[in-house]
Amino acid sequence: SMVPLLRQYAFMLAMVVMAGHRIWPVAGAMHLGVAYYPEQWPLEEMESDMLAIKKDLGANIIRIGEFMWGMLEPKEGVFDFKTLDKIIDCAENTGLNIMLGTPTATMPSWLYTTYPEVRSRGPDSPEGYRGAPASFGGRRQYSFNSEVYRNFSARVVSKLAERYGKRESIVVWQVDNELGHEGSDVDMSAASLKEWRLWLRNRYDNDIGELNRGWGTVFWSALYGDFSEIGLPLYTVPGTAKRPNEGWRSNMSPGMLLDFRRFRRDSITKFAKMQVDILRSYGVKGKVTTNAPGGFWDKAIDHNHIFAGMDFPAYDNYPVWGDSTAAPFPSTVALSLDTVRGWGSRSKSTSASTEQQKQQLHGMMIAEQLIGAQGHDIIGYTPRPNQAKAWTAAAFLHGAVHVLFFRYRAAVFGQEQFCFGVLDHSTERATGRKWKEAKETFAFARAHANIWLAPIKSKVALIYHTENVFAWQAQPQSTAFDFANEAHRFYYPFWRNGVQIDVISAESVLQQGGEFLHREYAIVLLPALMIVPEAFDTALEDFVRRGGSLWVGFRSDLKDENGQIRRQPSRLAALSGVSVEEIESLNAGQTVKLLDPKGSTSPFASVWREGVKIADKATTHAIFSYAEDDLFLGKAGLNLSAVTRKRGKATTMASSSSSSVVYVGAGVNEESLVSLASETLDEQGVDRLDVPKNPFLEQRIREDINGEQYVVDINHDSEPAATSRLGDDEMLQPYELRVTKRQLAQ
Numbered sequence: 201s202m203v204p205l206l207r208q209y210a211f212m213l214a215m216v217v218m219a220g221h222r223i224w225p226v227a228g229a230m231h232l233g234v235a236y237y238p239e240q241w242p243l244e245e246m247e248s249d250m251l252a253i254k255k256d257l258g259a260n261i262i263r264i265g266e267f268m269w270g271m272l273e274p275k276e277g278v279f280d281f282k283t284l285d286k287i288i289d290c291a292e293n294t295g296l297n298i299m300l301g302t303p304t305a306t307m308p309s310w311l312y313t314t315y316p317e318v319r320s321r322g323p324d325s326p327e328g329y330r331g332a333p334a335s336f337g338g339r340r341q342y343s344f345n346s347e348v349y350r351n352f353s354a355r356v357v358s359k360l361a362e363r364y365g366k367r368e369s370i371v372v373w374q375v376d377n378e379l380g381h382e383g384s385d386v387d388m389s390a391a392s393l394k395e396w397r398l399w400l401r402n403r404y405d406n407d408i409g410e411l412n413r414g415w416g417t418v419f420w421s422a423l424y425g426d427f428s429e430i431g432l433p434l435y436t437v438p439g440t441a442k443r444p445n446e447g448w449r450s451n452m453s454p455g456m457l458l459d460f461r462r463f464r465r466d467s468i469t470k471f472a473k474m475q476v477d478i479l480r481s482y483g484v485k486g487k488v489t490t491n492a493p494g495g496f497w498d499k500a501i502d503h504n505h506i507f508a509g510m511d512f513p514a515y516d517n518y519p520v521w522g523d524s525t526a527a528p529f530p531s532t533v534a535l536s537l538d539t540v541r542g543w544g545s546r547s548k549s550t551s552a553s554t555e556q557q558k559q560q561l562h563g564m565m566i567a568e569q570l571i572g573a574q575g576h577d578i579i580g581y582t583p584r585p586n587q588a589k590a591w592t593a594a595a596f597l598h599g600a601v602h603v604l605f606f607r608y609r610a611a612v613f614g615q616e617q618f619c620f621g622v623l624d625h626s627t628e629r630a631t632g633r634k635w636k637e638a639k640e641t642f643a644f645a646r647a648h649a650n651i652w653l654a655p656i657k658s659k660v661a662l663i664y665h666t667e668n669v670f671a672w673q674a675q676p677q678s679t680a681f682d683f684a685n686e687a688h689r690f691y692y693p694f695w696r697n698g699v700q701i702d703v704i705s706a707e708s709v710l711q712q713g714g715e716f717l718h719r720e721y722a723i724v725l726l727p728a729l730m731i732v733p734e735a736f737d738t739a740l741e742d743f744v745r746r747g748g749s750l751w752v753g754f755r756s757d758l759k760d761e762n763g764q765i766r767r768q769p770s771r772l773a774a775l776s777g778v779s780v781e782e783i784e785s786l787n788a789g790q791t792v793k794l795l796d797p798k799g800s801t802s803p804f805a806s807v808w809r810e811g812v813k814i815a816d817k818a819t820t821h822a823i824f825s826y827a828e829d830d831l832f833l834g835k836a837g838l839n840l841s842a843v844t845r846k847r848g849k850a851t852t853m854a855s856s857s858s859s860s861v862v863y864v865g866a867g868v869n870e871e872s873l874v875s876l877a878s879e880t881l882d883e884q885g886v887d888r889l890d891v892p893k894n895p896f897l898e899q900r901i902r903e904d905i906n907g908e909q910y911v912v913d914i915n916h917d918s919e920p921a922a923t924s925r926l927g928d929d930e931m932l933q934p935y936e937l938r939v940t941k942r943q944l945a946q
Contacts, residue, residue, distance in 0.1 A: 229649070231260060231565070232642045232646070233299075233603075233605075234253060234257070234259055234262060234607060234621075235263040235605070235607040236253065236262040236263065237611075239268060239271060240613075246286070246287065247290055250290055251294055252629040252630045254296050257635065257638060258643065258646075259296070260297055261299055261372075261604065262291055262296050262298060263298075263299040263374070263567065264284075264288075265360075266301025267305065268303045269303035270306070270308045271283055272360075273308055273356055274308070288300075288369065291369060292367075292369045298369050298370045298372075299370075299372040299567070300370050300373055300486070301374040302356070302360060302373070302374065302376055303356065304353040304475070305376050305377035306340075306377075307336075307341065312341065313336075315348050317346060317391060318352075318391075319342070319343065319346075320333065320334050320340075320341060320342060320388075320392075321333050321389040322334070322386070333389070334384075338615075339377070340378075340382060344387065344464075344468050344470070345395035345396075353475065357479065361478060361484055362482055365483060365484035366484075366485060368485060370486045371487065372489060373484055373486045373488045374489060374490055374491055375475045375479075375489070375510075378493040378516060379468050379471070379472055379490060379501065380464075380468050380493075380499050381493035385500045386500070387467075393431065395467065396460070397427050397428065397430055399463045399466065400463075403462075411424065411427075412424060414455055414459075415455035415459075417453065422453060433450040433457055433460050434450065435450065436450065454675055454764075455763040457670075457674035458667065458671055458762070461674070462667065465501055465502050465666070466505075468500075468501050468506070469505040469506055473509055476510060487510075488509075488510050489510050489511060489514040490506065490514060491514045491568060492513065492540065493516050494516065497669050498684070502705075503540075506543075512544050512563055512564055512565060513541070513543040514564065515536070515537070515567065516566075516568035517533070517566045517595055519591055520580050520581040520583070522576060522578040522579060522618075524581040525580070525581060526581055527583075530594065530898045530914070531691065531692045531898075534598055534691075534695055535687060535691045535692075537595055537598035538662075538703040539703040540564055540599075541563075563601035563602070564599050564600050565604075566595045566604065568604065569604065570588060571605045571621065572588075572621055572634060573618070574618070575618045575619070579618050584934070584935065585633060586935035588634070589637050589640060590915070590936075590937065592605075593914050594898060596645055597898070597912050603641075603645065605622050607619065609621050609624075609625070609627075622638045648910075648939055650904040651903075651904045654904050654905045656700050656702075657903060658699070658700035658721070659699070659720075659721055659723065659884070659886045660699055660700070660702070660721065660724075661701070661702045661720070662687060662704075663704055663729075664703070664706065664729075665732070668730050668731040677785055678808055680867075681807055683727075686727040686807075687727045689753075689864075689870055689873070690725040690726075690873075691703070691725070692870040692871075692873070693873040694723075694881070696877070696895065697877055697878055697888040697891060698891075698901060698911075699881060699886060699887070699888050699889075700902075706736050717742075717743040717748065718742065718746045723749045723750075723751070723880055723884055723886065724743060724750050725750075725751045726740075727753040728755055729757065731758075731760070732756070737757070737772070740775065741775060745859070747849075749860045749862075750775070750862070751880070752776050753864050754810050754865050755808065756770055756772040756773065757771050757772045773812070777819060777820035777844065777846035777861065778813060778814055778841070778844050779815065780812055781810075782838060782840060783808075784832070785808060786809060790806065791804045792804065792805050792826065792830065794826060794842050794866070794872075795826065796823075797825075800875060801871070801872040801875065803872035805868055806867045806869070808866060809842060809865065809866040810842070811832075811865075812863060813840055820844055820845065822844050823876060824842045824843040824868060826840065826841075842866040843876075844862070845862045848860070874891055878891065888901075889901065889924050889925070890925070891924060892923055893921075896915065897916070897917065897922075898914040898915075899912065899914075901942065908941065908942075909941070909942040910940060911925070911939075911942050912937075913932055913938040913939075914935075914938075915934060915937075917934060918935075923938075
């Protein structure tokens with residue numbers, strides 16, 4: 201049949217359109233390379249390095265320039281591009297593409313010294329450095345809100361765009377470096393205070409009374425008479441210690457803290473957008489992105505906003521770091537990757553063209569993929585042979601189409617001496633275990649490009665609301681609470697079933713219209729949605745009415761958009777057929793036993809628990825209850841439920857399917873929720889795989905560009921593991937990868 205060939209031709213043509221200025225074959229559409237900083241080595245080694253990167257390693261791109269501002273502008277207004285010219289010329293002569301970073305993450309010494317107003321300032325808390333400005337010699341010492349810093353940044357970005365924007369070899373432009381990382385999203389400088397007050401005036405239409413009502417400042421007589429009286433949320437009495445899930449805390453009004461995080465989010469977005477707009481104005485030929493760091497749900501940042509005007513999302517994938525003692529569960533890495541993929545799926549930006557929106561719907565980049573042990577002053581877990589290959593394969597599996605290893609060679613000086621790369625300090629080029637592993641990884645990626653370049657199709661969506669995450673940051677309510685863990689609690693049971701999962705923001709759902717949820721998904725997961733965005737409750741009700749299945753987490757619909765407690769019962773609990781009667785925080789180290797009527801699991805709860813009452817036992821029943829001898833919520837006490845499921849029928853003419861709403865009113869251990877996820881998937885007719893015994897065995901169904909189905913298996917364990925389809929005599933060895941064409945039952 202000619203149909204598969206025609207479909208492949210159509211996809212290749214689409215890739216040509218997406219490439220814009222360069223025509224790539226399907227496998228060539230993938231950027232595979234290394235972060236390489238030639239200025240950190242004798243330049244006479246550069247040509248040999250690049251030849252090895254291109255010819256032996258099999259890479260087609262290098263990443264450069266992001267920390268070169270001091271070389272590019274050694275004195276104010278005096279620019280020197282000789283070294284960067286040589287690097288770019290050498291790459292072009294070698295046949296390597298380039299990812300060029302704007303250097304604004306590290307300012308020159310003259311800028312730091314001459315203009316002290318550009319410096320960020322740490323929080324004034326009883327712990328750590330009391331209100332200290334960030335010292336020169338590190339990175340990200342700048343205030344996002346400093347007009348002076350923005351102006352100098354705009355100038356150097358303009359100079360780069362003007363000089364290199366038309367170079368065909370520069371296929372990707374990276375804005376700054378890891379925006380908001382390492383605590384740089386918290387800034388208590390004078391510049392921040394000035395912009396904070398302006399931001400508040402704009403948000404509250406210059407009405408101080410509206411702000412007082414929104415923040416509830418009548419409490420503790422914290423009323424403001426004018427916006428000029430409002431300070432930053434510094435240390436106050438009673439103080440509060442920082443929590444494990446966040447490096448800074450304040451005990452100001454929850455409404456103020458929520459707004460301050462919104463302000464910080466908008467400040468970072470504004471800074472990134474300024475650079476994107478400059479690059480666009482010069483008509484740079486390369487695509488535009490930035491490299492997002494990990495720990496994104498602990499920061500006051502929204503990458504959906506950051507990437508809205510960019511061409512695709514990029515992420516620095518470090519499963520382990522300097523204090524890691526072991527490899528993480530692969531599901532936690534997968535959750536991060538799926539979240540990153542979701543940042544590029546929003547067709548919501550009114551400024552983005554239709555073509556930009558199409559590009560955002562496909563793929564992502566791993567700008568930094570760990571391959572060796574990492575750490576600044578403390579070195580963490582060393583990836584085992586082929587473990588980095590497995591992590592990289594997982595990145596492709598979850599939507600990456602471009603991957604660059606960090607880094608080509610470990611630095612001999614600077615704070616990252618112990619960030620080991622493809623080559624260690626004394627390893628000769630084109631030799632060593634990790635060189636071989638990186639080379640094999642690139643070959644694996646190209647061999648299955650027909651899979652990685654096909655868009656991911658999912659019928660399951662985990663939906664979060666960034667401003668809800670901000671509210672949890674300010675008031676975690678349990679010392680054990682971490683939003684990333686709550687997202688994982690709902691993600692893991694479906695991940696174990698081998699299905700694709702989209703992780704997207706509620707904001708993007710609302711911007712794509714009322715039909716979006718029902719059209720795209722059969723199952724929606726809502727972990728700890730304490731703040732429900734306006735109109736989102738209606739969208740969820742419609743989704744269930746049309747036959748969708750919903751999982752609702754504890755503390756849902758507790759607060760309004762000002763961070764004030766709602767005086768009405770939870771609408772999401774009501775949609776689940778229950779009411780929340782009792783609550784209890786389970787702080788770090790506390791657990792309670794749960795009862796499984798089927799006796800198939802040994803469930804327990806941590807972090808939080810609610811006692812929920814079933815409204816109609818004809819439609820709703822308990823999945824997990826509290827232990828009989830639990831004197832508070834068990835049969836010996838109030839006899840309330842922990843997890844429930846409400847079943848129903850779709851009530852629209854267009855659908856006759858069954859709906860269900862699961863209310864998870866406690867921090868149930870993830871493994872005990874796996875069978876419930878299997879049931880939900882089967883009820884909705886979502887194609888899945890059998891659950892493997894080993895939770896370190898990752899498996900996924902993927903379609904290729906021809907519509908053929910494959911199963912990808914990755915054994916992330918240090919021991920052999922059996923898949924859910926192969927017998928014990930066909931084990932996957934530690935960190936082994938397997939791609940198998942799927943045989944569907946006739």
